[in-house]
Amino acid sequence: MQNRITNGNQNYKIFARVRPIDYQQKMVDFTNESVSIRDPTNKNAESKIVSFSSVCSTQEHAFKVTEPMLQKLIEGHNSCVLSYGQTGSGKSYTLFGQEGEENKPDKKGIITRAVEYLLSKSQEFEEIREFVITASMAELFLDQVRDLGKAYQSRQQVNTNQILQNYENENLTIYENSNGQIMIKDLTQISISSAQELTDMIQIGFQLREKLEQQSKQFGSKCHTIITLNLVQKDKENGNQQFMNAFIQFVDLAGSERIAKSLTQEGQFQEAILINQSLTALSKCLTAISQMNSKNIPYRDSKLTRILQNCLNSQSQVALIVHINPNENNFEECLSALQYAERTKGVAAAQPIDDNPNQPGPFPGQDKLIKKLQDENTELKSKIDFIQKEHRTKLSEIQNLLGIDVDLEKLFIHGGAQELQKYKIQKDAMQKVETLQNYLKEADQMIDKMQKEKEWMKKEENNKLERLQCRNIQLTEEIKKLREQQAEYKQQLEQIEQEKNDKVLETVKKKLKEHQEVIEKKVNVIINLPQAIQAKTQEVHKHEDIKRMAKFELEKEYKQQMDNLKTEYSKFLQDSTDQYEKYLKKKNEEIDHFIHQFKKYQEKKKMQIRDMKSELFELYDIVMKAFRVIEKIENGAYSSGIRSFNIPAMDKPHIPTRNKFKNLFKYLDSKSLKNTKEYEIKEKINLKPLQISQFLEHNNIKMNLLDMQEPTLRQFASMIRDELIQVLAREKELQKRVIQLEILQSNNDLNTLIKERDEYKQLYLQEVKKLNQSKRIISGKSGSHPNVLIRPLTQQNSRYKL
Numbered sequence: 008m009q010n011r012i013t014n015g016n017q018n019y020k021i022f023a024r025v026r027p028i029d030y031q032q033k034m035v036d037f038t039n040e041s042v043s044i045r046d047p048t049n050k051n052a053e054s055k056i057v058s059f060s061s062v063c064s065t066q067e068h069a070f071k072v073t074e075p076m077l078q079k080l081i082e083g084h085n086s087c088v089l090s091y092g093q094t095g096s097g098k099s100y101t102l103f104g105q106e107g108e109e110n111k112p113d114k115k116g117i118i119t120r121a122v123e124y125l126l127s128k129s130q131e132f133e134e135i136r137e138f139v140i141t142a143s144m145a146e147l148f149l150d151q152v153r154d155l156g157k158a159y160q161s162r163q164q165v166n167t168n169q170i171l172q173n174y175e176n177e178n179l180t181i182y183e184n185s186n187g188q189i190m191i192k193d194l195t196q197i198s199i200s201s202a203q204e205l206t207d208m209i210q211i212g213f214q215l216r217e218k219l220e221q222q223s224k225q226f227g228s229k230c231h232t233i234i235t236l237n238l239v240q241k242d243k244e245n246g247n248q249q250f251m252n253a254f255i256q257f258v259d260l261a262g263s264e265r266i267a268k269s270l271t272q273e274g275q276f277q278e279a280i281l282i283n284q285s286l287t288a289l290s291k292c293l294t295a296i297s298q299m300n301s302k303n304i305p306y307r308d309s310k311l312t313r314i315l316q317n318c319l320n321s322q323s324q325v326a327l328i329v330h331i332n333p334n335e336n337n338f339e340e341c342l343s344a345l346q347y348a349e350r351t352k353g354v355a356a357a358q359p360i361d362d363n364p365n366q367p368g369p370f371p372g373q374d375k376l377i378k379k380l381q382d383e384n385t386e387l388k389s390k391i392d393f394i395q396k397e398h399r400t401k402l403s404e405i406q407n408l409l410g411i412d413v414d415l416e417k418l419f420i421h422g423g424a425q426e427l428q429k430y431k432i433q434k435d436a437m438q439k440v441e442t443l444q445n446y447l448k449e450a451d452q453m454i455d456k457m458q459k460e461k462e463w464m465k466k467e468e469n470n471k472l473e474r475l476q477c478r479n480i481q482l483t484e485e486i487k488k489l490r491e492q493q494a495e496y497k498q499q500l501e502q503i504e505q506e507k508n509d510k511v512l513e514t515v516k517k518k519l520k521e522h523q524e525v526i527e528k529k530v531n532v533i534i535n536l537p538q539a540i541q542a543k544t545q546e547v548h549k550h551e552d553i554k555r556m557a558k559f560e561l562e563k564e565y566k567q568q569m570d571n572l573k574t575e576y577s578k579f580l581q582d583s584t585d586q587y588e589k590y591l592k593k594k595n596e597e598i599d600h601f602i603h604q605f606k607k608y609q610e611k612k613k614m615q616i617r618d619m620k621s622e623l624f625e626l627y628d629i630v631m632k633a634f635r636v637i638e639k640i641e642n643g644a645y646s647s648g649i650r651s652f653n654i655p656a657m658d659k660p661h662i663p664t665r666n667k668f669k670n671l672f673k674y675l676d677s678k679s680l681k682n683t684k685e686y687e688i689k690e691k692i693n694l695k696p697l698q699i700s701q702f703l704e705h706n707n708i709k710m711n712l713l714d715m716q717e718p719t720l721r722q723f724a725s726m727i728r729d730e731l732i733q734v735l736a737r738e739k740e741l742q743k744r745v746i747q748l749e750i751l752q753s754n755n756d757l758n759t760l761i762k763e764r765d766e767y768k769q770l771y772l773q774e775v776k777k778l779n780q781s782k783r784i785i786s787g788k789s790g791s792h793p794n795v796l797i798r799p800l801t802q803q804n805s806r807y808k809l
């Protein structure tokens with residue numbers, strides 16, 4: 008069955024929107040212009056089909072259907088878009104867009120798009136008109152009108168608590184202005200120049216609402232939100248004069264669910280009733296509009312219709328968008344929403360056109376509806392019983408609380424509220440008296456305590472005062488002393504200053520006098536200055552002449568002197584060179600002579616050493632022979648085997664050993680027989696061994712050993728031994744001296760000579776240097792002499808290189 012709706016008013020249009028859900032449902036179906044619904048619990052149930060101006064599928068579509076209203080707004084007609092449906096059906100989504108994505112092209116709501124449209128039109132008409140757009144945001148909650156736009160205006164304010172408090176207690180007045188327009192007093196108007204500004208205003212308004220909702224448990228969420236866009240147009244061609252003013256109201260209506268369903272939460276009963284009332288009032292107004300019955304539009308039935316009065320008339324553009332949430336649990340709400348749409352289209356006046364017009368009796372489904380209504384009534388009755396029961400329990404609680412034995416119910420019923428109030432006041436007063444008495448007691452205790460404290464403090468203060476007085480006396484004396492000292496110092500200072508001033512004055516006077524004298528002198532000088540200058544000029548000329556002459560003379564003399572000096576130096580140089588040459592020659596000769604002498608001396612010494620060595624060998628030979636003689640004497644070799652005497656070991660000479668006479672043996676070993684001289688000596692020794700008699704002869708010892716007595720022989724042996732020791736000592740000394748001489752000859756003497764020669768050379772070089780310097784000075788000054796330098800001797804034909 009389909010209800011054909013007759014609607015005589017073309018300005019009022021009804022649209023539908025079915026919210027998509029994420030599962031396949033069979034309850035609601037829709038086309039571009041109709042929505043059909045069928046009871047999901049009854050397989051045999053028939054579908055109810057309701058036709059609309061359009062069934063909106065997207066946000067863009069929803070805006071498009073309302074766009075002509077904006078065109079009308081520009082033409083000066085008020086408009087109104089009403090978003091109707093149960094909670095969660097998509098009312099806010101259609102108007103404001105998806106929360107958090109309000110500016111996304113596919114999620115943007117009608118309001119944002121409307122502002123964008125108006126702003127684009129503003130640009131279009133820019134040359135001839137000025138568009139002034141303002142916006143306001145109000146809400147109607149429990150018949151309280153509150154300003155949500157204010158939150159945007161005071162968004163910078165820090166004290167959010169204050170804002171919340173003001174908002175909670177707010178209830179703006181609705182009044183009619185002189186133009187017959189219905190206004191909300193003091194409602195904040197925000198100037199809009201971009202879509203973002205409006206989005207921000209709405210968001211901040213909702214945030215404020217959410218905060219209050221969280222804070223106050225009694226604060227419900229069901230309210231009507233009214234966004235008004237006011238457009239003022241000014242004629243640029245006519246002195247920017249305002250020529251048109253119209254507005255469009257977007258109303259996000261509170262959820263339209265049944266009262267019974269609203270009672271799930273405590274305290275929302277009143278809220279639900281008021282919403283229901285306002286929605287019913289709205290439907291009545293809309294019905295009247297659709298029937299073009301302008302005279303009997305019941306605006307005053309609710310605050311909502313009163314606020315919308317300016318738009319709810321036959322001339323204004325009105326759009327009702329009915330939202331359906333096709334969740335199968337929502338059958339009744341969906342049906343109710345569709346019926347609401349039908350009602351507002353003047354269903355009462357329209358005749359339901361049945362598919363079979365001749366069918367008599369009630370319309371199909373009537374019985375079922377009656378049954379449902381009865382069920383609802385039963386449900387409501389039980390709810391009322393429950394509420395009444397709760398009410399009674401509450402009364403008895405109050406009775407207990409007040410402590411009075413009064414039948415409160417009766418009191419309420421029979422207008423005993425005043426008496427109850429009296430009891431309450433009495434009880435309060437009693438409690439207050441009790442509290443005050445307690446306070447009084449506490450206050451007395453406090454006073455006692457304070458008095459004690461006061462006395463103690465008084466005592467303390469007296470002590471302090473005494474101490475302070477003593478200190479005061481001390482300080483006064485100190486101050487007195489200090490003042491005296493100060494006076495003394497002052498006097499001294501004055502004296503010093505006086506002296507200083509006198510001195511300064513004297514110095515100044517003296518200086519002044521000096522300066523005056525100087526000035527006088529200077530003045531005289533200045534007066535005589537021209538003559539003085541003339542005299543000085545003459546003098547200067549004279550001096551210059553003299554100077555010129557002197558210079559000439561001096562130059563001449565200098566030249567002469569220089570020439571003389573040069574000749575002298577050249578001569579001196581030549582002499583010095585000759586002298587040094589001679590000197591050096593002499594020294595060279597001396598050196599040659601010395602070397603010659605030294606070589607001779609060396610030869611001589613070598614000969615001596617050689618002789619001494621051969622003598623030493625011979626001595627050694629003698630010693631050896633003497634030793635052997637002693638041995639033979641002891642062995643009796645000279646007395647035909649008869650041993651005449653035995654010489655004690657300590658008296659006997661010892662044979663020179665290698666250990667004791669290291670040098671001697673070393674020398675003997677090192678000399679080979681190839682050395683002719685030594686060979687000869689060896690030969691001599693070997694070939695002609697010295698006999699003891701020869702030895703004695705050689706040493707001028709004249710004696711006959713054979714005739715000698717033993718003591719004499721002993722004495723003789725001892726003598727030989729001593730002699731031998733002395734000879735060895737002499738030999739050692741001689742060796743030493745030879746070594747010394749060799750060192751001296753080879754090092755010292757020659758070194759001394761070289762040193763001497765170096766010193767002379769050094770001296771000579773210094774002299775040459777000096778001479779060269781003088782020559783350079785002479786040649787430099789005269790400027791005409793060639794730069795001849797005397798070369799040092801080293802570079803001349805010297806025999807010795809430096």
Ligand SMILES: Nc1ncnc2c1ncn2[C@@H]1O[C@H](COP(=O)(O)OP(=O)(O)OP(=O)(O)O)[C@@H](O)[C@H]1O
Nearest residue numbers: 025026027093094095096097098099100101105262
């Ligand atoms: N046509 C749609 N397309 C996509 N999502 C939608 C549509 N309609 C509603 N919704 C989604 O459903 C959720 C509820 O929508 P919305 O808040 O607009 O409902 P409502 O009727 O305004 O409820 P309330 O009365 O509580 O404000 C939102 O999160 C929204 O994203």
